[in-house]
Amino acid sequence: MTTVRVAEGSITQYEADAVVVNLFEGVTSPGGGTGAVDQALDGAISALIADKEISGRQGEAVTIHTFGKLPAKRVVVVGLGKREKFDADAVRAVSGGVARRLRQMNVKRAATIAHGAGIGGLDAGDSAQAMAEGTLLGLYEFKRYRSRSNGSDGDDGKSLDEMVIVERDASRVQALATGAAKGALLAECAIIARDLVNEPANVVNPARMAEVATEVANDAGLPITVLGREDMIERGMGAMLAVTQGSANEPRLIIMEYTGDPENPENNVAIVGKGITFDSGGISIKPAASMWEMKGDMSGGASVIGAMKGIAALKPKINVFGVVPAVENMPSGTAQRPGDIIRAMNGKTIEVDNTDAEGRLILADAICYIKEVRKARRVVDIATLTGAVVVALGHVASGVMGTSQELVDSVLTASKSTGEKMWQLPLFEEYKRQNRSDYADVKNTGGRPAGSITAALFIGEFTEDVEWAHLDIAGTFMSERASGHVVKGATGVPTRTLVRLVEDLAEV
Numbered sequence: 001m002t003t004v005r006v007a008e009g010s011i012t013q014y015e016a017d018a019v020v021v022n023l024f025e026g027v028t029s030p031g032g033g034t035g036a037v038d039q040a041l042d043g044a045i046s047a048l049i050a051d052k053e054i055s056g057r058q059g060e061a062v063t064i065h066t067f068g069k070l071p072a073k074r075v076v077v078v079g080l081g082k083r084e085k086f087d088a089d090a091v092r093a094v095s096g097g098v099a100r101r102l103r104q105m106n107v108k109r110a111a112t113i114a115h116g117a118g119i120g121g122l123d124a125g126d127s128a129q130a131m132a133e134g135t136l137l138g139l140y141e142f143k144r145y146r147s148r149s150n151g152s153d154g155d156d157g158k159s160l161d162e163m164v165i166v167e168r169d170a171s172r173v174q175a176l177a178t179g180a181a182k183g184a185l186l187a188e189c190a191i192i193a194r195d196l197v198n199e200p201a202n203v204v205n206p207a208r209m210a211e212v213a214t215e216v217a218n219d220a221g222l223p224i225t226v227l228g229r230e231d232m233i234e235r236g237m238g239a240m241l242a243v244t245q246g247s248a249n250e251p252r253l254i255i256m257e258y259t260g261d262p263e264n265p266e267n268n269v270a271i272v273g274k275g276i277t278f279d280s281g282g283i284s285i286k287p288a289a290s291m292w293e294m295k296g297d298m299s300g301g302a303s304v305i306g307a308m309k310g311i312a313a314l315k316p317k318i319n320v321f322g323v324v325p326a327v328e329n330m331p332s333g334t335a336q337r338p339g340d341i342i343r344a345m346n347g348k349t350i351e352v353d354n355t356d357a358e359g360r361l362i363l364a365d366a367i368c369y370i371k372e373v374r375k376a377r378r379v380v381d382i383a384t385l386t387g388a389v390v391v392a393l394g395h396v397a398s399g400v401m402g403t404s405q406e407l408v409d410s411v412l413t414a415s416k417s418t419g420e421k422m423w424q425l426p427l428f429e430e431y432k433r434q435n436r437s438d439y440a441d442v443k444n445t446g447g448r449p450a451g452s453i454t455a456a457l458f459i460g461e462f463t464e465d466v467e468w469a470h471l472d473i474a475g476t477f478m479s480e481r482a483s484g485h486v487v488k489g490a491t492g493v494p495t496r497t498l499v500r501l502v503e504d505l506a507e508v
């Protein structure tokens with residue numbers, strides 16, 4: 001694992017395999033750390049700018065060999081893009097991209113200046129936090145099952161051991177160090193989620209999900225409860241039981257607890273993540289092409305487990321339930337059928353029109369439980385819920401819906417600072433009729449139009465009067481390519497946003 005740390009000193013004196021400096025687009029004579037390095041190199045950087053070989057465009061990385069003019073062997077000049085568009089997310093992207101580049105170059109020890117903490121206008125702590133997040137998330141790999149290089153990527157066996165943020169101004173070192181430590185923590189939380197999502201479904205089944213949650217809870221000193229099938233029968237969780245009945249893997253309902261405001265038990269929020277460890281569709285089976293991606297249908301649950309680690313470490317003054325219904329959706333002789341009528345924990349009957357609309361079923365019971373038994377006052381659920389949200393928002397943004405505009409706004413605000421893009425969709429009453437059933441209180445599908453909204457409205461039948469927001473992450477849980485701090489495979493979305501949301505809720 002790479003370490004990101006802060007050291008007081010001058011970037012021109014620092015001994016490392018490579019030194020990273022930066023440049024905004026359009027700047028012709030660099031200042032700050034970049035200017036100092038330019039001087040030490042007898043104006044090599046400004047000469048390359050004049051020759052249009054360095055532009056400062058975001059993502060650009062130009063390597064210059066120092067030939068003894070600096071203790072470091074090479075200097076990498078990274079582009080920060082346009083200053084008007086610059087923010088913490090640009091720092092994450094730049095840091096992730098340059099970290100992968102350094103690894104490819106077989107650099108072990110790198111030093112860098114803090115991106116954007118000078119003329120970029122970022123707070124020193126925010127800059128260092130974004131750098132640590134970007135570096136560690138950008139370097140993330142999932143190679144547990146590969147014994148050697150198979151040629152699918154260019155940097156096998158190489159690792160960047162450390163990235164040191166070098167700061168000349170002693171008064172800023174503490175803020176940078178605190179930010180870097182927070183960034184490293186948040187990256188670790190998102191990596192817990194990424195690992196769970198990248199693991200295949202023959203390894204991460206509901207029982208394994210509960211084991212990982214238990215490990216995280218024990219490390220963090222959080223109490224955890226894990227319910228099994230018998231408990232679900234006792235509590236009348238007919239919706240969760242219906243989804244699990246076709247699978248040989250036993251279901252689990254995981255409840256992690258963080259108590260940051262013991263005097264006010266009602267000052268709480270439940271984060272509830274869909275934990276379908278594999279979604280074959282059930283009897284309404286999915287087509288074979290890309291069905292493997294449904295090993296990631298527990299991404300919501302994975303982000304909840306990761307976020308609980310961060311929440312426990314940051315200690316906000318609020319109480320949090322981390323809830324994961326973990327179930328496998330399979331077709332078999334014991335599986336539920338289209339047309340079946342089931343009863344959720346709150347007594348509502350559901351016509352199962354399509355067994356592939358299973359996420360909303362397990363969330364219904366998990367939400368009933370946390371509301372009725374644990375007296376949750378606010379609920380935020382996170383789910384890879386609908387293909388429709390991919391049609392609406394693509395792979396760029398997660399969909400946000402909810403009955404509490406205040407809570408929805410808090411989610412959107414948190415997402416702006418983490419860079420995990422989200423966009424609100426409406427829950428107009430008019431859509432509700434699509435979920436009407438001729439035989440039961442409600443039907444588990446609402447047809448093709450506005451599929452993400454009708455799915456959310458179905459969950460709304462079970463949140464009832466609680467303050468509620470819903471995140472549909474079906475378009476954002478996986479990425480097809482590496483870009484900045486995002487790598488191919490699991491993204492870890494929205495782990496960092498959940499931690500930030502809880503911190504923000506604790507402050508008001």
Ligand code: BES
Pocket residue numbers: 279281297354356357358359384385386387388444445446447451474475
């Ligand atoms: N897990 C899927 C949604 C999904 C699709 C997640 C693509 C990630 C990528 C969900 O359980 C599902 O199958 N939804 C159906 C609902 C339909 C049957 C009403 C869908 O979106 O097609």
Ligand code: MN
Pocket residue numbers: 279281355356357358359
């Ligand atoms: Mn499904």
Ligand code: ZN
Pocket residue numbers: 276279297356358359384385
């Ligand atoms: Zn699903």
